[in-house]
Amino acid sequence: MRLPTIRAAFVLLIVIMGTTGCRQSQGIVLGKITEGESCTIQSVKAGGTPPQVTLKGVMIEKCPVAGCWFRLRDNTSVIKVDTKSAGFAVVNVPLKTRMTVTGKIAANGSEVEIEATGVRY
Numbered sequence: 733m734r735l736p737t738i739r740a741a742f743v744l745l746i747v748i749m750g751t752t753g754c755r756q757s758q759g760i761v762l763g764k765i766t767e768g769e770s771c772t773i774q775s776v777k778a779g780g781t782p783p784q785v786t787l788k789g790v791m792i793e794k795c796p797v798a799g800c801w802f803r804l805r806d807n808t809s810v811i812k813v814d815t816k817s818a819g820f821a822v823v824n825v826p827l828k829t830r831m832t833v834t835g836k837i838a839a840n841g842s843e844v845e846i847e848a849t850g851v852r853y
Contacts, residue, residue: 763850774808799823
């Protein structure tokens with residue numbers, strides 16, 4: 733190989749590494765994530781948050797059969813997240829996974845839960 737060819741290959745390698753090497757992974761997305769201000773689970777349960785919320789926490793329990801719901805824990809509380817209406821399941825997502833959840837606040841009897849529109853983990 734000639735020196736100009738080696739230089740061109742080296743420059744091309746540097747350009748490729750520079751444009752792709754510094755990006756932060758967006759993770760895996762299920763459903764549709766809508767960006768919004770993050771709330772705590774405690775604030776959702778207390779009321780006063782918008783009907784569409786974003787929560788961050790750890791999945792501590794999930795439906796063992798179909799993965800159609802899970803429980804999310806942050807540093808304030810735990811809430812049930814239902815994924816059925818969003819059309820995805822978390823059956824292949826391991827417990828203790830950190831995730832971001834977006835969805836709508838819903839009442840299930842006296843309990844407050846989230847109808848997920850999407851999750852990122």
